[in-house]
Amino acid sequence: MxxxxxxxxxxxxxxxxxxxxxxxxxxxxxxxxxxxxxxxxxxxxxxxxxxxxxxxxxxxxxxxxxxxxxxxxxxxxxxxxxxGPILSRCYQKHSCVPKDEEYYHSLTKITGGINGSYARAMDKREETKKYPDRYxxxxxxxxxxxxxxxxxxxxxxxxxxxxxxxxxxxxxxxxxxxxxxxxxxxxxxxxxxxxxxxxxxxxxxx
Ligand SMILES: [Zn+2]
Structure with missing residues (x-):
């Protein structure tokens, strides 16, 4: 201790x-x-x-x-x-709720394939969750x-x-x-x- x-x-x-x-x-x-x-x-x-x-x-x-x-x-x-911006725990483990799964699946398209925007968008969505559902x-x-x-x-x-x-x-x-x-x-x-x-x-x- x-x-x-x-x-x-x-x-x-x-x-x-x-x-x-x-x-x-x-x-x-x-x-x-x-x-x-x-x-x-x-x-x-x-x-x-x-x-x-x-x-x-x-x-x-x-x-x-x-x-x-x-x-x-x-x-x-x-x-x-x-x-930095956190990764999606559920997306990595294939355990997202359908709404999240769908969002992350289309995130490259949504953010125009820009790395920084993708990372920030993912982080923003993850931050609404409580640990340990997120990293x-x-x-x-x-x-x-x-x-x-x-x-x-x-x-x-x-x-x-x-x-x-x-x-x-x-x-x-x-x-x-x-x-x-x-x-x-x-x-x-x-x-x-x-x-x-x-x-x-x-x-x-x-
Ligand atoms: Zn470090």
Whole structure:
């Protein structure tokens, strides 16, 4: 069990708290899931510096450096932009209600085959559902970033997390599942739920 204080911050000697307002985006009132990412960077230092510029606004609640050092960068009471438009869970599993099935079936036509529009339209429809009928999104999940580079420009292959990163991830996930009352099935790799290269966090274990 991790000790999470009233401000949504983990209080533990293993966690360095460096809250970064530039990547905090309003109240997070519900935590249904955890999403595991890789940064496509080589050092936590670089990632933290990028977060602080606020140029993109993207980031996650927790960051794991190569040597296993853990950072909390955003309170669990605040949203992060760590997941893009979500995929349709039912469409992937062939379990949509007929109305959804029909909509998604014709979505390419509806959106004129434009990738961004397709993704946004799908996300918009999915956001009307409750988890776990849909995948988790920025509105109901926390993100963990593991420092590590993509080995190609598509994100299909990433470097494997170091042993220290895996150990920190295991410890963190164990504590979070307990403290946030989540199940192992509530943990996702980013590419499972959104349009990202399949290699991101592929070798992370918990
Ligand atoms: Zn990601």
């Amino acid at each position: 991790l000790s999470i204080d009233n401000d949504g911050v983990i209080r533990d000697a293993r966690i360095k708290v460096e809250l970064i307002p530039q990547i905090s985006h309003g109240p997070l009132t519900l935590i249904d899931a955890i999403v595991v990412h890789q940064t496509d960077s080589s050092t936590a230092k670089g990632t933290l510096a990028g977060y602080r510029t606020g140029a993109k606004g993207t980031g996650a609640h927790l960051l794991i450096d190569k040597d296993g050092t853990l950072y909390q960068t955003v309170s669990f009471h605040q949203k992060c932009w760590h997941v 988790p999104s920025n509105s109901d999940s926390i993100g963990i970033e593991i420092v590590g580079r993509s080995l190609d420009s598509f994100g299909n292959h990433y470097e494997s997390p170091t042993t220290q990163q895996q150990q920190s991830l295991h410890w963190l996930i164990e504590g979070l599942l307990d403290s946030l009352h989540l199940q192992r099935t509530d943990i996702y790799r980013h590419p499972q739920i959104s349009r990202k290269g399949a290699g991101e966090a592929a070798d992370a274990t918990w």
